[in-house]
Amino acid sequence: MQDCHILITRPEPENSLSCERISAHGWTAIPLPMLDIVAIEEAAQKAVIRAQVFNIDTFDYVLFVSKNAARLAGDWLDACWPMLPANVHWIGIGQGTTQALIEEGIPAISNPGQTTEALLEWLKPVKMKDQKILIVRGEGGRPELGNKLQERGANVSYLSLYERRKPRYSAQTFFMLPDIHLIWVTSGESLDNLSEYVTQHKPEWKTLPILTPSARVNQQAKEMGWINASCANGADDNSLIKATEFHIGKQND
Template identity: 30%
Template sequence: MNCQLRGLSVLVTRPADQADNLCRMIEAAHGRPLRFPAMEIAAMEDPQPARQLLGTITPGSLLIFVSANAVVHAFPLLPNELPLELQVAAIGEATAAALDEYGLPATLVPEQRFDSEGLLALDALSDMQNRKVIIVRGRGGRELLRQELEKRGAAVAYAEVYERRVPARNSANLVRGWEQMVDAVTVTSSELLDNLIQLLGEEGKRLLQITPLVVLSERTAEHAFDLGCRKVWVTDVAGDRGILEALCDIRNNPE
């Protein structure tokens, strides 16, 4: 892809340790990434409940990882040996890539929508009668996946292996210089958008509402519109490549 951002300044809101690749891609396309992490990821203070649950994995179980963070924080808690008949699902491509890095390739990955709805649309999950399912995730989050799998007959439990926090950040300088510093904003989840608005305050929210915003899903786009954002781009493909393509579209078609 021949993408030239031509100096476009992009606010990158991912957690600090997950922003490097996107920032490098923006720089390679002659854009200017501005890091402003709106979320922190931390291991659970007490990992024992998740460790004990993951220790109950049996042949035929389905292990669902909802994010790359879930993969990273779950692996120290997994038993040394896993059943050969274990089925592993990833919510999207980034999660599947993280599983590959740890030597546990996903056997189920959505083909189009990289979210709970996309995973639930897979034929392999249509009949879950008497299946044991462990959803590996952070503390809290959507209930759709569990609710729908239980309707299909599965016994579902959560292994919560990390928690998300709003960082302690001062946004005064960012808000003060927004019109000179920020041409576009990227957020990768509805929760991240909520955190960003909380950190920016009322004046920052007003500025965000009129700034081009790149999101990864229609669900997050709907949430952004509900919050008053007027210029929302949804990526055509998942991951950083999709974000970069959307930023190029913003650069070439700002209105």
């Protein structure tokens, strides 16, 4: 299993970065993104985004749900704020998102876990009542975080910077792939798209080991017929590599 072929379903540019990490471990990375991230470019929507970014100093907390949200927000903040407002608490969900924010020059902190659920647990002691919170995300993101914060009395707004689209692949794309030994999936939406394609073109893949980022997505995978789903407890490369090493170690025993 040293020459392990790992299917990487992250969107770009993270997919290429993960493939480099995998190659450095002596494994073979097979890139097949299951989400396309497309920055919002429509003029009226960009005008709304610009107005929201100019008002970002009115928020107590700004939460970023993904590396894509962090990267695109960095561009907007550079354009609108030569110096960041000092009164805002910047928070990334997961270590990867937080690191992306820091690389953008945003002094973010992170909850100890890697998921929305972990962030909500971490925020329990914080007085959320009447706090103004901005959630930076893609269009149509999961509503759970905002709903739970509103239940605690927070005033929640959203800043949507990108769209998530299902990539288009033909049957030939799947038939041309080499044998796959293990699959990384890093979000529920990526899992949905992968499962649709697999049902059509590679139903035997449902028996392969698949690593998921959270208990929620792992349960989703099992309900969709993935019989060998395991939770990596994080969507970042380090968590997935650790889970991959554990899986390979079990195979070699």
